[in-house]
Structure formats: structure tokens, C-alpha cells
Amino acid sequence: MARITLDKLAHAYKPNPQGPQDYALREVDHVWRQGGAYALLGPSGCGKTTLLNIISGLVVPTRGRILFDDKDVTKLPTEARNIAQVFQFPVVYDTMTVRENLAFPLKNRGVARAEIEARVAEIAGLLDLTSALDRKASRLGADAKQKISLGRGLVRPDVAAILFDEPLTVIDPHLKWQLRSMLKELHRKLDLTMIYVTHDQTEALTFADTVVVMHDGGVVQTGTPEELFQHPAHTFVGHFIGSPGMNVLPCKVEGSRASLAGQEIALARHYSALAGKIELGIRPEYATLAPRGAGLPVRIARIDDIGRARIARVELDGLKLAASVPEGASFDGDQAALSLQAGQIHIYSDGHLVKGEALAGGQP
Amino acid sequence: MKPVNQKAWLLVLPVLLIVAFSAVIPLMTVVNYSVQDSFGNNQFFWNGVGWFAELLDPKSDLGSRFYDSLWRNLAFSGIILAIEIPLGILVALSMPRQGWQVSATLVLMALPLLIPWNVVGTIWQIFARGDIGLFGAAINGLGIRYNYVSDPVAAWITIVVMDVWHWTSLVALLCYAGLKSIPDAYYQAARIDGASRWAVFRTIQLPKMSRVLLIAVLLRFMDSFMIYTEPFVVTGGGPGNSTTFLSIELVKLALGQFDLGKAAALSIVYNLIILAVCWVFYTVMTAADARADVDAGRA
Structure with a gap:
């Protein structure tokens, strides 16, 4: 022992x-x-x-x-x-x-x-x-x-x-x-x-x-x-870890907002000035695709059925990422809206997770 | 039914001709001689199985010469196998596993194998001489009387040592190849299991080497059973008949006495002995292979 x-x-x-x-x-x-x-x-x-x-x-x-x-x-x-x-x-x-x-x-x-x-x-x-x-x-x-x-x-x-x-x-x-x-x-x-x-x-x-x-x-x-x-x-x-793995996308972060391919995204935590290569990570499970509505405008490249779920390969202004497709959703054409769960977004500096500080209550 | 094109036989013809001239006709000539008695002027007389009967009868002159050299031959093969196989394994176990030393060792080990057999004989003929040979003179210098020209025991020692020098590296190289095929995990597992050096040898190395060892034994047996050149050069079969092996006896009969019938009968029996031993080895090896296949099939 x-x-x-x-x-x-x-x-x-x-x-x-x-x-x-x-x-x-x-x-x-x-x-x-x-x-x-x-x-x-x-x-x-x-x-x-x-x-x-x-x-x-x-x-x-x-x-x-x-x-x-x-x-x-x-x-x-x-x-x-x-x-x-x-x-x-x-x-x-x-x-x-x-x-x-x-x-x-x-x-x-x-x-x-x-x-x-x-x-x-x-x-x-x-x-x-x-x-x-x-x-x-x-x-x-x-x-x-x-x-x-x-x-x-x-x-x-x-x-x-x-x-x-x-x-x-x-x-x-x-x-x-x-x-x-x-x-x-x-x-x-x-x-x-x-x-x-x-x-x-x-x-x-x-x-x-x-x-x-x-x-x-x-x-x-x-x-x-x-x-x-x-x-x-x-x-x-x-x-x-994860299949497919987490989406890791280059971005800019200021305070509690990130800008990703020209789109503004609200974050759940506040980040003070960051140095190095900044990336945003989100798992496909928390990036949901909808036919229309609020979210990032993306182009669908293809949708894979991996058995227990459907995973879409999409492009956001040239950035490739994977997203999950809700059951029953169907798409006309290749345009769709992608929404990211703010609480599941992680920010990385030179590959390492940045903790950030919790937001004071109520702020978007 | 498909038409049969008999012309295809023509394609086999070259091979048949070559084999006929290289093997079948010479062998049949020998068979022909073995059942006849020959005199000058190419006169031949039918002798049936007379030569064979004489050869296999230990009381006749021919028979006693045959059995004596056969036992000498078997003793020689036995002795060199008993030395070369364990020694070859030991050498293989102590050879380096990696680095530049591997190539250096391999080249050095292969050197004796590359020397023509009569040169090996000449080297040892001089090397073992009591007056000018380094080996012989050194032993005599130590106060041990050693003269392979007059002393049968010294002659045997010389030939055995020469053969060990010449061929142990073959056994070692074969064993080394067998050892190299053992994955590292086996040794690591054995260390974890607390196996002693001897247990590692017994339970891992020897079983994995068994196949190549069988080949080594076969090759060394065949070669030593047919040995001619080296003892012929070193001792010429002497002193007396003490190092006269079957092949030397055969040459004496055929070319020394020109007894073609006796020599032919001896050739055929010699050949049959070798074939029989080959067959035994082949059976043992294929049986081992078949067992291994059964294992692999179940795995």
C-alpha cells in the first residue's frame, strides 16, 4: 500500500x-x-x-x-x-x-x-x-x-x-x-x-x-x-478530449466582451488586459445551431450524424468550427445562426486558460 | 476438356538438362560403379551388391575402415556440437545490443566465416606447429608436450579447436538474430516478476532461440559430418588413421587406391546417412512449425 x-x-x-x-x-x-x-x-x-x-x-x-x-x-x-x-x-x-x-x-x-x-x-x-x-x-x-x-x-x-x-x-x-x-x-x-x-x-x-x-x-x-x-x-x-474536440478560435477580448471574426460576443466573466495569443474555446455541445434568429451568422459546410447527436461543420467568416444541431432542426440553404452559451466560453492566452473574474451581478 | 499443349514440356527441358548433367548422370555413374568391379583398360565386371556387403561387414578390411571413420566422424560432430552450441549461445548473450559496437562485433564475428576452408587449414597447420607456430610453440613453451603430427590426441585437439574457431561465430550470429527478435517488454516483465538472470535465460531467451538453434545444430552437424578440407590440410588424416573421416577415407579409396567400386559403394552409403539425418531434422523442424502454427491459429 x-x-x-x-x-x-x-x-x-x-x-x-x-x-x-x-x-x-x-x-x-x-x-x-x-x-x-x-x-x-x-x-x-x-x-x-x-x-x-x-x-x-x-x-x-x-x-x-x-x-x-x-x-x-x-x-x-x-x-x-x-x-x-x-x-x-x-x-x-x-x-x-x-x-x-x-x-x-x-x-x-x-x-x-x-x-x-x-x-x-x-x-x-x-x-x-x-x-x-x-x-x-x-x-x-x-x-x-x-x-x-x-x-x-x-x-x-x-x-x-x-x-x-x-x-x-x-x-x-x-x-x-x-x-x-x-x-x-x-x-x-x-x-x-x-x-x-x-x-x-x-x-x-x-x-x-x-x-x-x-x-x-x-x-x-x-x-x-x-x-x-x-x-x-x-x-x-x-x-x-471530446469528440469532436473543443473549438478554439482566435479572438480579441476586452473586459467582458470578446470579438470574434468581427462579431461581438458577451462573456460570463471579466478579463483584465490580456497578453499573448488570445483564443476563445467553446465545446460543440454548447454551440447550438438554429435555422434563424439571434446569433452569429454562419455558413453550413456539412452536417454529420455521429449517432447520439448531429454535429454541423460551419464557417464563421472563414473560421471553421463544429456545432451541435438540435433534434428536429432542419435548414434551408446553407445559412444559419449560431449561439454560444456564455457560461461555457473559455478564454486562453498562449494556450493556457485565463480564469478572469466573476462579473458583478446583473451586468450583461 | 481443355486441350493439352505438350509443347510446354519444352520449357522444362533446360532445367531437366542441367539437373541431369549436374546431378542425375554423375549419381548414376556412381551407382553404376558401385555394382561393378573395374580393371585396367576399362574392363568392368558385374559384382552385384558385393561391395555393399563388404562395406557393411565390420570383419572385412573395407568394413572396418568404414566403421572406424564413421565413428570418428560421429565423435567429431558430437564434440564440436557440444562445444560450439553452448559457446555460441554464450557469445550471442554477451554481444552488444546497440550502438556502433554492434556493427564492429558483427564484422569481427563474420571474419572466420569468410575465409576459404583450405586457408583455414593452412592457417592452423602453421599456427599449431610446435616449432614455429604461435599456438603450438606457446603450449610447448608452457611445458606441455604438444605435437599434432605424432600425437593423435593433439591432432584431435587441433582439429576441434580449429573447427570451433571457424564456426562458433555462425552459431553465435544465428542465436544473436534470435535474441534480437525478443521485444524489450519481455525483459521488463521478467524484471518486475523478479526473475533471476538464469530464469530469464531459461524462460525467455532459450525458448525464443529454439528455432534458430535447431537450424544451427542442423547446419553444424551436416558441415562437420562432411568435413574434408581442413583436416586434410592440417593432418592429412593422421597420425596413422586417427583423423581419417569418412570423406578422407572416400578420397583415399577412390583416388589413392583407385578402387572405384568400393568408393562408389561408400559414397552411396555416406549419402544415404546424410539424407537420413536431413530427413530427421526436417521432420523435427516442420513438426515444431506445425505446433507453432496451431498456437498462432488459436491466438
Whole structure:
């Protein structure tokens, strides 16, 4: 059982890193609380696997410390940490049966036979592998192999955290769902810290209580799925989470009014003088298209039916954005009116969210 | 029914001709010799299976020579396999995985494989000489009596060491290729599972290398079973007959004594032994492949 603290952690694969561009992982400060279900979300090459490997001890960080509870484990080898890891491609020991695979970590640690048998039986039960225990592991499907990899972590009674490095990449879609639910259930039953690396937002948002979004070697936002959706701290988070992602449009802001492509928009907060590149972010879910009436005059490029909703691709004086189409709405021609919910508009300066101040009551 | 165009056979003709002249006719000549006795002036007399009966009878002169060299050959193959396979694995395990050292090592390792066999023989013939050879003189200098010209044990040691020097890199390179195909995640998982170095070897590296090892064993067995040039150059089959292998015996019979019938019978039996071993290896390998396919099919 452990709380994992990352203290000013940074890593460069090159020796003698000079500028920030040499770092695969820029300075990260974070606390993984005991028993949390975390997702580490970001595109390929953003440093999430590096971070994972530092936690598991496969990589020693260039700078900073990593603590399990209050114990510094920065230099401790993998096998001496209470960590298990499941990799992208299932790792099973080909020559062994499922039972021997599950027993392997315990055998290596010199655990008594009776205890090994009991643990293996228990974990096989949890993972639904009991009937396959005496089969050769190499003969099973990718999903069962991935369960075995996970099982080898779970059998160790001392494991504090399980790290998943995009574990469902090679799993068939219909089994992905099953495995993910199984993981959630295991997390509930076993009081383990789980850190799940993925570039798939659906996986991250359905699995985790807390999602850590990484971009370009740094953490850009940590929060619940809802926080990430409602208040993206960075335009990258806005883009990356949500389908389609948040509209991010260049604009000018003065006080509580923004001007977007020559149109004035009222904001729900007041912003004092802003510097840098100013952008306005609004999620398509809060930008509603109407056939006519008040709103920004836009031209409809096309309307996509994405199943649970219809999303329109529109143009506002050359700026492209996505908007939602209310049920039953129909349009003649390509002209329509777009209204933005003022409370859901975020203002970004150089990519970072600007908080602004709440308006004194009553002012438009 | 579709008309059959018999002219298509013409297209196969060149291949048939080449194979006929390169393999079938020479082989049939040998078969022809093996059932006849030859005298001067191209006189041949039918001898049936006489040569074969004599060859396979350990009490006859020909038979005892055949069995002696066959056992020598098997012993030689056994010894060099027992040394080269484990040594090759060890070398492959200690080869660098990345960086410029990889290419440097690969080139150095490949060098012995590129040297013509009779040159290898000549190198060792001189290298192992007790008077002027670096290797032989050094051993004699240590006070150990070593003379491969007069001492059968020294002759065997020389030939075995030469073969190990010449061919271990082949085994090592094959194993290295097998090792390179193991994804990093396996090693990382093994570290997390707390596996010892030995357990990593037993449970990950050896199983993943098994296929290439089978090929290495096959190649080394075949090659060592057919070895001729190097011992011929170094020891000439001596001292006495102590390093006379099947191929050397064959040349002695055919070209030394001009006993074409005996030599032909020996050639055919020699050939059948090699074919039989090939067949066994082939069966084992395809059976292993079939098992792997079954695994892949279920995965």
C-alpha cells in the first residue's frame, strides 16, 4: 500500500540535456493517492510511457525523486519496488502453463508452495482463468494473455500499484469492453492504485477517477473526467478530449466582451488586459445551431450524424468550427445562426486558460 | 476438356538438362560403379551388391575402415556440437545490443566465416606447429608436450579447436538474430516478476532461440559430418588413421587406391546417412512449425 509522490521529476534520454527540448519528460510534480484509478492520457510521444517506466523503475530519472509513501525509491531497481506492470503487447512465458505463469513471480521471491497455490487459485478466480490454468499460456488468445500478465502482478500480495501501458491495443473491440469492466471491478475489490496509460480518451475517461493529460513531455491538466470536459486548462486538453474536440478560435477580448471574426460576443466573466495569443474555446455541445434568429451568422459546410447527436461543420467568416444541431432542426440553404452559451466560453492566452473574474451581478 | 499443349514440356527441358548433367548422370555413374568391379583398360565386371556387403561387414578390411571413420566422424560432430552450441549461445548473450559496437562485433564475428576452408587449414597447420607456430610453440613453451603430427590426441585437439574457431561465430550470429527478435517488454516483465538472470535465460531467451538453434545444430552437424578440407590440410588424416573421416577415407579409396567400386559403394552409403539425418531434422523442424502454427491459429 503506498502513496506515490513524484517530486520535481524530469527525464532526458540524451546525456547532458541543454534546453527543455532535450527532455522527454519535463518537470512533473504529482501525488498518486493510494487506491486511486488514474489514467495517463496523451498522444504518442508525449512522455507518458517514460513517466510510467520511471514509476516502475525501468528508467532512472535524470532529475527529481520518486517516493513510495515517504521512502525514496528513485534508485531502487524494479524488482525491489511493489509495482506490477502490464505492457502493450501481452507478455507470457511461452513454455509455461497458465498456472506456472501466475506462480512465476512468487516462485522467484521464494514464497512457500502452499501459499503460491492458494494465491494462484484466488487470482485465477478473480480473472476468470480457472478453467485455463493447465493450458499452455502461448496457446491462449491475446485477451487471455493480457489477463495473465495482469495476474502475474496481482498474485504478489505486496503490490501497491499496477501500471498499464496501453494494455488493450491488441485486443478485439468487443473484448476491450469486457476487460475494461473487469479492471474497474478489480480496482473496486482490491484497493490498488492503478495507473493506466492510453491515448484513447474513451478508455481514459471510462476507467479513471482522475485523468492526467500529458502533452509534449509535460502534464497539462489533472482532474476528473468532468473537469477536463468542462474546464480544459489548456487548449490541447480541449482539443484532445471530446469528440469532436473543443473549438478554439482566435479572438480579441476586452473586459467582458470578446470579438470574434468581427462579431461581438458577451462573456460570463471579466478579463483584465490580456497578453499573448488570445483564443476563445467553446465545446460543440454548447454551440447550438438554429435555422434563424439571434446569433452569429454562419455558413453550413456539412452536417454529420455521429449517432447520439448531429454535429454541423460551419464557417464563421472563414473560421471553421463544429456545432451541435438540435433534434428536429432542419435548414434551408446553407445559412444559419449560431449561439454560444456564455457560461461555457473559455478564454486562453498562449494556450493556457485565463480564469478572469466573476462579473458583478446583473451586468450583461 | 481443355486441350493439352505438350509443347510446354519444352520449357522444362533446360532445367531437366542441367539437373541431369549436374546431378542425375554423375549419381548414376556412381551407382553404376558401385555394382561393378573395374580393371585396367576399362574392363568392368558385374559384382552385384558385393561391395555393399563388404562395406557393411565390420570383419572385412573395407568394413572396418568404414566403421572406424564413421565413428570418428560421429565423435567429431558430437564434440564440436557440444562445444560450439553452448559457446555460441554464450557469445550471442554477451554481444552488444546497440550502438556502433554492434556493427564492429558483427564484422569481427563474420571474419572466420569468410575465409576459404583450405586457408583455414593452412592457417592452423602453421599456427599449431610446435616449432614455429604461435599456438603450438606457446603450449610447448608452457611445458606441455604438444605435437599434432605424432600425437593423435593433439591432432584431435587441433582439429576441434580449429573447427570451433571457424564456426562458433555462425552459431553465435544465428542465436544473436534470435535474441534480437525478443521485444524489450519481455525483459521488463521478467524484471518486475523478479526473475533471476538464469530464469530469464531459461524462460525467455532459450525458448525464443529454439528455432534458430535447431537450424544451427542442423547446419553444424551436416558441415562437420562432411568435413574434408581442413583436416586434410592440417593432418592429412593422421597420425596413422586417427583423423581419417569418412570423406578422407572416400578420397583415399577412390583416388589413392583407385578402387572405384568400393568408393562408389561408400559414397552411396555416406549419402544415404546424410539424407537420413536431413530427413530427421526436417521432420523435427516442420513438426515444431506445425505446433507453432496451431498456437498462432488459436491466438
